[in-house]
Amino acid sequence: MLKEFFEKYFVNPIKYNTGYNPVNTLVYAIILGIATLIVYKVLKKMKIKIDKAFFRALIPYMVFGAFTRALTDAGVYPRTYITVSPGIYFLVFSIAFPALIISKKFFKDWRGVFLWFGWGLVMVDFAAMGANLEKMHFNFTVLKYFIPFLILAELAIYLMTKKLSIVRENSYLFYVHFYDATTTFVGVDFMGYWEQHVLPRLLIGLTGTAAVMYLLKFTVLYLALWIMKKLEEEGEDRELLDFIRMVIFILGFAPGTRNLLRMLLGA
Structure with missing residues (x-):
């Protein structure tokens, strides 16, 4: 019964691309709220100030997530539970957070290192797109x-x-x-x-x-x-x-x- 419920409201919407439903929307919202508070507390413990510089350093990771998701739709990356929403957010976090910890621990200019690592990820997406141009159907209309x-x-x-x-x-x-x-x-x-x-x-x-x-x-x-x-x-x-x-x-x-x-x- 529980397995069928989970498949119906969480697995099948991703598997068959049928969009969100009231159940998974509510659950994802709760998870987001809890995750936001946990990440904030961890950042505070790491003595990372939530300022404009930190915000700017996050921008390439936002671009990376969006670009990766779009390339998944275009068939460059395989459609899996971590390359579509909401899994793409977990994928980006699983890369960005360790990068943040390593940058903070080993580099004096950790914001710069973290920022450029993020843009490096975006360049990986550009490279993947360039290697799969035959799959692109550019529409500038x-x-x-x-x-x-x-x-x-x-x-x-x-x-x-x-x-x-x-x-x-x-x-x-x-x-x-x-x-x-x-x-x-x-x-x-x-x-x-x-x-x-x-x-x-x-x-x-x-x-x-x-x-x-x-x-x-x-x-x-x-x-x-x-x-x-x-x-x-x-x-x-x-x-x-x-x-x-x-x-x-x-x-x-x-x-x-x-x-x-x-x-x-x-x-």
Whole structure:
């Protein structure tokens, strides 16, 4: 019974690419929350400051995860439980975290070493793509839709920074999540893709357009950041909240970049 339940809600959605369901979505969200707290505590114990320099050092690992996922869709890498979501996050973590520990332990300029190791991983993906060009079906038509809608979306955020303090104080999060929303909107409405996540899929079905992602992203993000602001005012750990903001950024940048690369590769 337990085996059948696990296969139905966790194995088969990955195996048959049927998208997320309410059960695995909830479980993955709980795992993400617990993992975020554990990783934060480990970083604190390692005396790693959650600052802009650390954030910049993580960017190539986000790109690596997104690029690897897109190349999996393109058939360059085999489709396995660790090369698609959510397993790709565990794959990236299993590489990035040991690299971080080794860099911190053995190098004075550990941020630089960690950063360039991450870009090295991205170069591996580029090499893999170059060796499999026959599998690529590049489609730059997507840019005809993506660029103008992205400009409009980011302009909307810019205008909101003039009126809403929460948007102004966290503009980079709204910018990156509207970037992600744009990739979904363009992919679903113009390029023939479909949404894998439960709530977005439901709302797209009800409204008939993936443009609803902008409203969904804004509402959820604004509410989350409003709650975090209240917690900060009540004396909650500022560095923990900054780390959570970093996780929120990753959850927008990584899937958005994967979506864009996938469309460009014609996967």
